[in-house]
Amino acid sequence: xxxxxxAPKAIxxxxxxxxxxxxEAQGGDAASSRAxxxxxxxxxxxxxxxxxPRARFSPFCMGMVRIFDHDCVYLGVSIGAGNHRSFxxxxxxxxxxxxxxxxxxxxxxxxMGAPSSIPSRLFxxxxxxxxxxxxxxxxxxxxxxxxxxxxxxxxEELRWIRLxxxxxxxxxxxxxxxxxxxxxDTGSSVGNFLxxxxxxxxxxxxxxxx
Numbered sequence: 650x651x652x653x654x655x656a657p658k659a660i661x662x663x664x665x666x667x668x669x670x671x672x673e674a675q676g677g678d679a680a681s682s683r684a685x686x687x688x689x690x691x692x693x694x695x696x697x698x699x700x701x702p703r704a705r706f707s708p709f710c711m712g713m714v715r716i717f718d719h720d721c722v723y724l725g726v727s728i729g730a731g732n733h734r735s736f737x738x739x740x741x742x743x744x745x746x747x748x749x750x751x752x753x754x755x756x757x758x759x760x761m762g763a764p765s766s767i768p769s770r771l772f773x774x775x776x777x778x779x780x781x782x783x784x785x786x787x788x789x790x791x792x793x794x795x796x797x798x799x800x801x802x803x804x805e806e807l808r809w810i811r812l813x814x815x816x817x818x819x820x821x822x823x824x825x826x827x828x829x830x831x832x833x834d835t836g837s838s839v840g841n842f843l844x845x846x847x848x849x850x851x852x853x854x855x856x857x858x859x
Contacts, residue, residue: 693706693713696711696712696713698713700713701713701715703715703716703717703802703805703833704716704717705717705804707720707727707729708720709725709726709727710726710727714727714729714730714731715729715730715731716729716730716733716802716850717729717802717804718733718736718796718802718803718804719802719803719804721736724736730848730850733845734845734846734848736793737790737793737794737797740786740789740790740793741790743786744783744786744787744790747779747782747783747786748783750779751776751779751780751783754772754775754776755776797841797842797845798838798841798842799830799831799834799838799841800831800833800834800835800841800844800845800850801830801831801833801834806818806830809829809830813826818830819831822834822836833850
């Protein structure tokens with residue numbers, strides 16, 4: 650519910666149509682100029698809108714998401730500028746909850762009769778399942794924060810990997826190709842981290858249009 654309530658707002662189709670109508674009412678030059686712009690690489694044919702920098706079309710919300718990171722199939726929402734922070738907080742809170750639950754259960758297991766009883770089996774299954782979930786959850790949290798510290802989204806990193814087959818993404822600012830990999834980098838990990846949690850990344854998304 651938390652993530653859905655703060656889901657990234659797609660750029661409105663209605664507002665885009667209203668802008669076009671206003672331009673046509675003002676004169677043919679504005680409408681013609683907009684039509685020329687639509688033929689550039691910034692035009693998204695799937696939603697028929699101009700794609701602002703770092704925005705991507707998402708089939709989950711059937712619109713364009715600002716600073717798009719990825720579509721989460723497990724939660725059923727698009728992760729972008731509107732809810733990326735909530736997504737990371739959700740992952741961290743889930744990890745803490747699972748670790749606390751497993752630790753408490755192992756230290757003080759409830760009395761459920763014989764080991765072969767159904768409650769005992771369900772309890773053992775729950776503990777094993779929780780332990781199996783912790784490693785991939787930790788990996789996901791680490792990878793998300795690594796990208797945040799570089800001011801790079803997951804879809805941007807995947808795009809870089811597709812354009813550079815066989816090459817590993819740069820990990821430090823001194824590595825060759827860093828500017829191409831992280832063109833929105835502020836110059837420091839602390840700056841990227843603060844910009845993310847202060848919701849200031851949107852102000853920096855005009856540095857480059859993919």
